[in-house]
Amino acid sequence: MGENLKNYTTTINNSFVEKISEPVRTKYLPLKRLFDIVFGTLLFIPSSVVILVFMILVRWETPGKCFYSQKRVGLMGKPIVVTKLRSMYSNAESKSGAIWAKKNDDxxxxxxxxxxxxxxDELPQLLSVIKGDMSLIGPRPERPQFTEEFSHEYPGFEQRLRIKPGLSGYAQVHGGYDIDPGKKSQLDQHYIDNIGLKMDCQIFIDTIKIVVTGDGAR
Known part of the structure:
Protein backbone atom coordinates (compact mmCIF):
# COMPACT_ATOMS: atom_id res chain seq x y z
CA MET A 1 0.00 0.00 0.00
CA GLY A 2 1.19 3.55 -0.61
CA GLU A 3 2.82 5.02 -3.68
CA ASN A 4 6.33 5.98 -4.72
CA LEU A 5 6.21 9.78 -4.72
CA LYS A 6 9.86 10.53 -5.59
CA ASN A 7 9.05 11.36 -9.20
CA TYR A 8 5.75 13.06 -8.47
CA THR A 9 5.90 16.29 -10.49
CA THR A 10 3.56 19.27 -10.61
CA THR A 11 1.69 17.77 -13.56
CA ILE A 12 -0.51 14.72 -13.87
CA ASN A 13 -2.45 13.23 -16.75
CA ASN A 14 -5.65 15.16 -16.16
CA SER A 15 -7.79 15.71 -19.24
CA PHE A 16 -10.64 16.64 -16.86
CA VAL A 17 -8.97 19.93 -15.88
CA GLU A 18 -10.10 21.78 -19.00
CA LYS A 19 -13.72 21.03 -18.08
CA ILE A 20 -13.50 22.73 -14.67
CA SER A 21 -15.28 26.07 -14.37
CA GLU A 22 -13.50 28.98 -12.68
CA PRO A 23 -12.67 28.64 -8.97
CA VAL A 24 -15.35 29.49 -6.44
CA ARG A 25 -15.22 33.22 -5.76
CA THR A 26 -16.71 34.52 -2.53
CA LYS A 27 -15.78 37.08 0.09
CA TYR A 28 -15.92 34.24 2.61
CA LEU A 29 -12.70 32.59 1.37
CA PRO A 30 -10.24 34.80 3.37
CA LEU A 31 -12.22 34.06 6.54
CA LYS A 32 -12.30 30.38 5.63
CA ARG A 33 -8.50 30.39 5.29
CA LEU A 34 -8.13 32.10 8.68
CA PHE A 35 -10.47 29.46 10.13
CA ASP A 36 -8.23 26.75 8.68
CA ILE A 37 -5.01 28.19 10.10
CA VAL A 38 -6.35 28.88 13.58
CA PHE A 39 -8.42 25.75 14.14
CA GLY A 40 -6.06 23.53 12.15
CA THR A 41 -3.21 24.52 14.47
CA LEU A 42 -5.32 24.21 17.63
CA LEU A 43 -6.51 20.75 16.57
CA PHE A 44 -3.07 19.51 15.58
CA ILE A 45 -1.58 20.08 19.05
CA PRO A 46 -3.74 17.48 20.89
CA SER A 47 -4.02 15.37 17.73
CA SER A 48 -0.25 14.82 17.69
CA VAL A 49 -0.62 12.75 20.89
CA VAL A 50 -3.41 10.67 19.32
CA ILE A 51 -1.33 10.19 16.18
CA LEU A 52 1.62 8.97 18.26
CA VAL A 53 -0.57 6.43 20.12
CA PHE A 54 -1.99 5.03 16.90
CA MET A 55 1.44 4.91 15.26
CA ILE A 56 2.35 2.45 18.00
CA LEU A 57 -0.91 0.48 17.58
CA VAL A 58 -0.52 0.26 13.80
CA ARG A 59 3.01 -1.14 14.11
CA TRP A 60 1.94 -3.46 16.94
CA GLU A 61 -0.82 -5.04 14.86
CA THR A 62 0.93 -5.41 11.50
CA PRO A 63 4.45 -4.88 10.13
CA GLY A 64 5.07 -1.95 7.82
CA LYS A 65 5.17 1.82 7.87
CA CYS A 66 2.84 3.78 10.16
CA PHE A 67 1.98 6.31 7.46
CA TYR A 68 1.37 6.17 3.75
CA SER A 69 1.09 8.92 1.17
CA GLN A 70 -1.00 9.09 -1.99
CA LYS A 71 -1.28 11.39 -4.96
CA ARG A 72 -4.58 13.26 -4.90
CA VAL A 73 -6.16 16.05 -6.96
CA GLY A 74 -6.59 19.44 -5.33
CA LEU A 75 -7.94 22.88 -6.23
CA MET A 76 -8.40 23.33 -10.00
CA GLY A 77 -6.64 20.03 -10.69
CA LYS A 78 -3.45 20.90 -8.81
CA PRO A 79 -1.73 17.70 -7.64
CA ILE A 80 -1.28 17.34 -3.90
CA VAL A 81 0.03 14.61 -1.60
CA VAL A 82 -2.22 13.28 1.16
CA THR A 83 -0.76 11.45 4.17
CA LYS A 84 -2.73 9.13 6.43
CA LEU A 85 -2.12 6.69 9.23
CA ARG A 86 -2.02 3.27 7.58
CA SER A 87 -5.36 1.48 8.02
CA MET A 88 -4.73 -1.41 5.63
CA TYR A 89 -2.26 -4.25 5.55
CA SER A 90 1.05 -3.34 3.93
CA ASN A 91 1.03 -3.60 0.12
CA ALA A 92 -2.75 -4.12 0.16
CA GLU A 93 -3.07 -2.77 -3.38
CA SER A 94 -0.09 -4.59 -4.88
CA LYS A 95 -2.38 -7.07 -6.66
CA SER A 96 -5.73 -5.34 -6.84
CA GLY A 97 -4.55 -1.83 -7.71
CA ALA A 98 -6.68 1.20 -6.79
CA ILE A 99 -10.19 0.18 -5.66
CA TRP A 100 -13.09 2.46 -4.71
CA ALA A 101 -13.87 2.28 -0.98
CA LYS A 102 -16.32 -0.46 0.04
CA LYS A 103 -17.89 -1.90 3.18
CA ASN A 104 -16.37 -4.96 4.88
CA ASP A 105 -13.05 -4.46 3.08
CA ASP A 106 -10.82 -7.37 4.13
CA ASP A 121 -6.41 7.98 10.14
CA GLU A 122 -7.02 11.41 8.55
CA LEU A 123 -5.45 13.47 11.38
CA PRO A 124 -1.99 13.82 9.72
CA GLN A 125 -3.71 15.88 7.01
CA LEU A 126 -4.08 18.73 9.49
CA LEU A 127 -0.56 19.67 8.36
CA SER A 128 -1.87 19.95 4.78
CA VAL A 129 -4.64 22.22 6.08
CA ILE A 130 -2.17 24.48 7.87
CA LYS A 131 0.08 24.49 4.79
CA GLY A 132 -2.82 25.51 2.55
CA ASP A 133 -3.13 22.50 0.23
CA MET A 134 -6.39 21.57 1.93
CA SER A 135 -9.13 23.13 4.02
CA LEU A 136 -10.77 21.77 7.16
CA ILE A 137 -14.06 21.64 5.24
CA GLY A 138 -14.48 20.86 1.56
CA PRO A 139 -14.88 17.98 -0.93
CA ARG A 140 -12.57 15.10 -0.08
CA PRO A 141 -9.61 14.92 -2.52
CA GLU A 142 -9.70 11.90 -4.83
CA ARG A 143 -6.95 9.99 -6.56
CA PRO A 144 -6.12 11.11 -10.13
CA GLN A 145 -7.36 7.91 -11.77
CA PHE A 146 -10.72 8.09 -10.00
CA THR A 147 -11.13 11.80 -10.73
CA GLU A 148 -10.49 11.30 -14.42
CA GLU A 149 -12.70 8.21 -14.64
CA PHE A 150 -15.62 9.78 -12.79
CA SER A 151 -15.39 13.05 -14.70
CA HIS A 152 -16.31 11.00 -17.79
CA GLU A 153 -18.94 8.81 -16.12
CA TYR A 154 -20.66 11.46 -14.01
CA PRO A 155 -21.15 14.85 -15.70
CA GLY A 156 -19.98 17.65 -13.42
CA PHE A 157 -17.91 15.46 -11.11
CA GLU A 158 -14.84 17.57 -11.83
CA GLN A 159 -16.61 20.75 -10.63
CA ARG A 160 -15.90 19.70 -7.03
CA LEU A 161 -12.33 20.85 -7.79
CA ARG A 162 -13.46 24.49 -7.89
CA ILE A 163 -12.83 24.68 -4.14
CA LYS A 164 -9.98 23.39 -1.97
CA PRO A 165 -10.40 19.78 -0.87
CA GLY A 166 -11.26 19.27 2.78
CA LEU A 167 -10.34 17.11 5.73
CA SER A 168 -14.08 16.57 6.08
CA GLY A 169 -16.99 17.61 3.92
CA TYR A 170 -20.72 17.70 3.32
CA ALA A 171 -20.62 14.37 1.46
CA GLN A 172 -18.70 12.74 4.32
CA VAL A 173 -21.26 13.63 6.99
CA HIS A 174 -24.30 12.94 4.81
CA GLY A 175 -23.14 9.87 2.89
CA GLY A 176 -21.66 6.48 3.69
CA TYR A 177 -18.00 5.56 3.39
CA ASP A 178 -18.74 3.73 0.14
CA ILE A 179 -20.98 6.49 -1.21
CA ASP A 180 -21.75 6.32 -4.92
CA PRO A 181 -19.51 8.77 -6.88
CA GLY A 182 -22.52 10.35 -8.57
CA LYS A 183 -24.23 11.00 -5.22
CA LYS A 184 -20.95 12.28 -3.82
CA SER A 185 -20.70 14.73 -6.70
CA GLN A 186 -24.23 16.01 -6.00
CA LEU A 187 -23.55 16.51 -2.29
CA ASP A 188 -20.27 18.29 -3.00
CA GLN A 189 -22.03 20.56 -5.49
CA HIS A 190 -24.62 21.38 -2.84
CA TYR A 191 -21.78 22.44 -0.56
CA ILE A 192 -20.23 24.63 -3.26
CA ASP A 193 -23.59 26.26 -4.01
CA ASN A 194 -24.16 27.06 -0.33
CA ILE A 195 -20.63 27.63 0.94
CA GLY A 196 -20.42 29.95 3.93
CA LEU A 197 -19.53 30.16 7.60
CA LYS A 198 -22.82 28.62 8.73
CA MET A 199 -22.40 25.63 6.40
CA ASP A 200 -18.79 25.05 7.46
CA CYS A 201 -19.62 25.31 11.16
CA GLN A 202 -22.42 22.76 10.83
CA ILE A 203 -20.19 20.29 8.98
CA PHE A 204 -17.46 20.85 11.59
CA ILE A 205 -19.91 20.05 14.39
CA ASP A 206 -21.29 17.00 12.56
CA THR A 207 -17.74 15.74 11.99
CA ILE A 208 -16.90 16.04 15.70
CA LYS A 209 -20.04 14.02 16.50
CA ILE A 210 -18.89 11.25 14.17
CA VAL A 211 -15.39 11.27 15.67
CA VAL A 212 -16.72 11.14 19.26
CA THR A 213 -19.46 8.57 18.67
CA GLY A 214 -17.79 6.52 15.94
CA ASP A 215 -21.13 6.66 14.14
CA GLY A 216 -19.94 5.00 10.97
CA ALA A 217 -17.02 5.69 8.65
CA ARG A 218 -17.84 8.27 6.04
Missing part, protein backbone atom coordinates in the same frame (compact mmCIF):
# COMPACT_ATOMS: atom_id res chain seq x y z
CA UNK A 107 -7.71 -5.30 3.41
CA UNK A 108 -8.40 -3.14 6.47
CA UNK A 109 -6.82 -4.06 9.80
CA UNK A 110 -8.70 -4.12 13.12
CA UNK A 111 -6.99 -0.93 14.24
CA UNK A 112 -7.69 0.47 10.78
CA UNK A 113 -11.43 -0.16 11.14
CA UNK A 114 -11.49 1.85 14.34
CA UNK A 115 -9.43 4.66 12.85
CA UNK A 116 -11.73 4.89 9.86
CA UNK A 117 -14.87 4.94 11.99
CA UNK A 118 -13.48 7.80 14.04
CA UNK A 119 -11.44 9.39 11.21
CA UNK A 120 -8.28 9.20 13.24
Missing amino acids: RITKVGHFMRKTRI
Whole structure:
Protein backbone atom coordinates (compact mmCIF):
# COMPACT_ATOMS: atom_id res chain seq x y z
CA MET A 1 0.00 0.00 0.00
CA GLY A 2 1.19 3.55 -0.61
CA GLU A 3 2.82 5.02 -3.68
CA ASN A 4 6.33 5.98 -4.72
CA LEU A 5 6.21 9.78 -4.72
CA LYS A 6 9.86 10.53 -5.59
CA ASN A 7 9.05 11.36 -9.20
CA TYR A 8 5.75 13.06 -8.47
CA THR A 9 5.90 16.29 -10.49
CA THR A 10 3.56 19.27 -10.61
CA THR A 11 1.69 17.77 -13.56
CA ILE A 12 -0.51 14.72 -13.87
CA ASN A 13 -2.45 13.23 -16.75
CA ASN A 14 -5.65 15.16 -16.16
CA SER A 15 -7.79 15.71 -19.24
CA PHE A 16 -10.64 16.64 -16.86
CA VAL A 17 -8.97 19.93 -15.88
CA GLU A 18 -10.10 21.78 -19.00
CA LYS A 19 -13.72 21.03 -18.08
CA ILE A 20 -13.50 22.73 -14.67
CA SER A 21 -15.28 26.07 -14.37
CA GLU A 22 -13.50 28.98 -12.68
CA PRO A 23 -12.67 28.64 -8.97
CA VAL A 24 -15.35 29.49 -6.44
CA ARG A 25 -15.22 33.22 -5.76
CA THR A 26 -16.71 34.52 -2.53
CA LYS A 27 -15.78 37.08 0.09
CA TYR A 28 -15.92 34.24 2.61
CA LEU A 29 -12.70 32.59 1.37
CA PRO A 30 -10.24 34.80 3.37
CA LEU A 31 -12.22 34.06 6.54
CA LYS A 32 -12.30 30.38 5.63
CA ARG A 33 -8.50 30.39 5.29
CA LEU A 34 -8.13 32.10 8.68
CA PHE A 35 -10.47 29.46 10.13
CA ASP A 36 -8.23 26.75 8.68
CA ILE A 37 -5.01 28.19 10.10
CA VAL A 38 -6.35 28.88 13.58
CA PHE A 39 -8.42 25.75 14.14
CA GLY A 40 -6.06 23.53 12.15
CA THR A 41 -3.21 24.52 14.47
CA LEU A 42 -5.32 24.21 17.63
CA LEU A 43 -6.51 20.75 16.57
CA PHE A 44 -3.07 19.51 15.58
CA ILE A 45 -1.58 20.08 19.05
CA PRO A 46 -3.74 17.48 20.89
CA SER A 47 -4.02 15.37 17.73
CA SER A 48 -0.25 14.82 17.69
CA VAL A 49 -0.62 12.75 20.89
CA VAL A 50 -3.41 10.67 19.32
CA ILE A 51 -1.33 10.19 16.18
CA LEU A 52 1.62 8.97 18.26
CA VAL A 53 -0.57 6.43 20.12
CA PHE A 54 -1.99 5.03 16.90
CA MET A 55 1.44 4.91 15.26
CA ILE A 56 2.35 2.45 18.00
CA LEU A 57 -0.91 0.48 17.58
CA VAL A 58 -0.52 0.26 13.80
CA ARG A 59 3.01 -1.14 14.11
CA TRP A 60 1.94 -3.46 16.94
CA GLU A 61 -0.82 -5.04 14.86
CA THR A 62 0.93 -5.41 11.50
CA PRO A 63 4.45 -4.88 10.13
CA GLY A 64 5.07 -1.95 7.82
CA LYS A 65 5.17 1.82 7.87
CA CYS A 66 2.84 3.78 10.16
CA PHE A 67 1.98 6.31 7.46
CA TYR A 68 1.37 6.17 3.75
CA SER A 69 1.09 8.92 1.17
CA GLN A 70 -1.00 9.09 -1.99
CA LYS A 71 -1.28 11.39 -4.96
CA ARG A 72 -4.58 13.26 -4.90
CA VAL A 73 -6.16 16.05 -6.96
CA GLY A 74 -6.59 19.44 -5.33
CA LEU A 75 -7.94 22.88 -6.23
CA MET A 76 -8.40 23.33 -10.00
CA GLY A 77 -6.64 20.03 -10.69
CA LYS A 78 -3.45 20.90 -8.81
CA PRO A 79 -1.73 17.70 -7.64
CA ILE A 80 -1.28 17.34 -3.90
CA VAL A 81 0.03 14.61 -1.60
CA VAL A 82 -2.22 13.28 1.16
CA THR A 83 -0.76 11.45 4.17
CA LYS A 84 -2.73 9.13 6.43
CA LEU A 85 -2.12 6.69 9.23
CA ARG A 86 -2.02 3.27 7.58
CA SER A 87 -5.36 1.48 8.02
CA MET A 88 -4.73 -1.41 5.63
CA TYR A 89 -2.26 -4.25 5.55
CA SER A 90 1.05 -3.34 3.93
CA ASN A 91 1.03 -3.60 0.12
CA ALA A 92 -2.75 -4.12 0.16
CA GLU A 93 -3.07 -2.77 -3.38
CA SER A 94 -0.09 -4.59 -4.88
CA LYS A 95 -2.38 -7.07 -6.66
CA SER A 96 -5.73 -5.34 -6.84
CA GLY A 97 -4.55 -1.83 -7.71
CA ALA A 98 -6.68 1.20 -6.79
CA ILE A 99 -10.19 0.18 -5.66
CA TRP A 100 -13.09 2.46 -4.71
CA ALA A 101 -13.87 2.28 -0.98
CA LYS A 102 -16.32 -0.46 0.04
CA LYS A 103 -17.89 -1.90 3.18
CA ASN A 104 -16.37 -4.96 4.88
CA ASP A 105 -13.05 -4.46 3.08
CA ASP A 106 -10.82 -7.37 4.13
CA ARG A 107 -7.71 -5.30 3.41
CA ILE A 108 -8.40 -3.14 6.47
CA THR A 109 -6.82 -4.06 9.80
CA LYS A 110 -8.70 -4.12 13.12
CA VAL A 111 -6.99 -0.93 14.24
CA GLY A 112 -7.69 0.47 10.78
CA HIS A 113 -11.43 -0.16 11.14
CA PHE A 114 -11.49 1.85 14.34
CA MET A 115 -9.43 4.66 12.85
CA ARG A 116 -11.73 4.89 9.86
CA LYS A 117 -14.87 4.94 11.99
CA THR A 118 -13.48 7.80 14.04
CA ARG A 119 -11.44 9.39 11.21
CA ILE A 120 -8.28 9.20 13.24
CA ASP A 121 -6.41 7.98 10.14
CA GLU A 122 -7.02 11.41 8.55
CA LEU A 123 -5.45 13.47 11.38
CA PRO A 124 -1.99 13.82 9.72
CA GLN A 125 -3.71 15.88 7.01
CA LEU A 126 -4.08 18.73 9.49
CA LEU A 127 -0.56 19.67 8.36
CA SER A 128 -1.87 19.95 4.78
CA VAL A 129 -4.64 22.22 6.08
CA ILE A 130 -2.17 24.48 7.87
CA LYS A 131 0.08 24.49 4.79
CA GLY A 132 -2.82 25.51 2.55
CA ASP A 133 -3.13 22.50 0.23
CA MET A 134 -6.39 21.57 1.93
CA SER A 135 -9.13 23.13 4.02
CA LEU A 136 -10.77 21.77 7.16
CA ILE A 137 -14.06 21.64 5.24
CA GLY A 138 -14.48 20.86 1.56
CA PRO A 139 -14.88 17.98 -0.93
CA ARG A 140 -12.57 15.10 -0.08
CA PRO A 141 -9.61 14.92 -2.52
CA GLU A 142 -9.70 11.90 -4.83
CA ARG A 143 -6.95 9.99 -6.56
CA PRO A 144 -6.12 11.11 -10.13
CA GLN A 145 -7.36 7.91 -11.77
CA PHE A 146 -10.72 8.09 -10.00
CA THR A 147 -11.13 11.80 -10.73
CA GLU A 148 -10.49 11.30 -14.42
CA GLU A 149 -12.70 8.21 -14.64
CA PHE A 150 -15.62 9.78 -12.79
CA SER A 151 -15.39 13.05 -14.70
CA HIS A 152 -16.31 11.00 -17.79
CA GLU A 153 -18.94 8.81 -16.12
CA TYR A 154 -20.66 11.46 -14.01
CA PRO A 155 -21.15 14.85 -15.70
CA GLY A 156 -19.98 17.65 -13.42
CA PHE A 157 -17.91 15.46 -11.11
CA GLU A 158 -14.84 17.57 -11.83
CA GLN A 159 -16.61 20.75 -10.63
CA ARG A 160 -15.90 19.70 -7.03
CA LEU A 161 -12.33 20.85 -7.79
CA ARG A 162 -13.46 24.49 -7.89
CA ILE A 163 -12.83 24.68 -4.14
CA LYS A 164 -9.98 23.39 -1.97
CA PRO A 165 -10.40 19.78 -0.87
CA GLY A 166 -11.26 19.27 2.78
CA LEU A 167 -10.34 17.11 5.73
CA SER A 168 -14.08 16.57 6.08
CA GLY A 169 -16.99 17.61 3.92
CA TYR A 170 -20.72 17.70 3.32
CA ALA A 171 -20.62 14.37 1.46
CA GLN A 172 -18.70 12.74 4.32
CA VAL A 173 -21.26 13.63 6.99
CA HIS A 174 -24.30 12.94 4.81
CA GLY A 175 -23.14 9.87 2.89
CA GLY A 176 -21.66 6.48 3.69
CA TYR A 177 -18.00 5.56 3.39
CA ASP A 178 -18.74 3.73 0.14
CA ILE A 179 -20.98 6.49 -1.21
CA ASP A 180 -21.75 6.32 -4.92
CA PRO A 181 -19.51 8.77 -6.88
CA GLY A 182 -22.52 10.35 -8.57
CA LYS A 183 -24.23 11.00 -5.22
CA LYS A 184 -20.95 12.28 -3.82
CA SER A 185 -20.70 14.73 -6.70
CA GLN A 186 -24.23 16.01 -6.00
CA LEU A 187 -23.55 16.51 -2.29
CA ASP A 188 -20.27 18.29 -3.00
CA GLN A 189 -22.03 20.56 -5.49
CA HIS A 190 -24.62 21.38 -2.84
CA TYR A 191 -21.78 22.44 -0.56
CA ILE A 192 -20.23 24.63 -3.26
CA ASP A 193 -23.59 26.26 -4.01
CA ASN A 194 -24.16 27.06 -0.33
CA ILE A 195 -20.63 27.63 0.94
CA GLY A 196 -20.42 29.95 3.93
CA LEU A 197 -19.53 30.16 7.60
CA LYS A 198 -22.82 28.62 8.73
CA MET A 199 -22.40 25.63 6.40
CA ASP A 200 -18.79 25.05 7.46
CA CYS A 201 -19.62 25.31 11.16
CA GLN A 202 -22.42 22.76 10.83
CA ILE A 203 -20.19 20.29 8.98
CA PHE A 204 -17.46 20.85 11.59
CA ILE A 205 -19.91 20.05 14.39
CA ASP A 206 -21.29 17.00 12.56
CA THR A 207 -17.74 15.74 11.99
CA ILE A 208 -16.90 16.04 15.70
CA LYS A 209 -20.04 14.02 16.50
CA ILE A 210 -18.89 11.25 14.17
CA VAL A 211 -15.39 11.27 15.67
CA VAL A 212 -16.72 11.14 19.26
CA THR A 213 -19.46 8.57 18.67
CA GLY A 214 -17.79 6.52 15.94
CA ASP A 215 -21.13 6.66 14.14
CA GLY A 216 -19.94 5.00 10.97
CA ALA A 217 -17.02 5.69 8.65
CA ARG A 218 -17.84 8.27 6.04
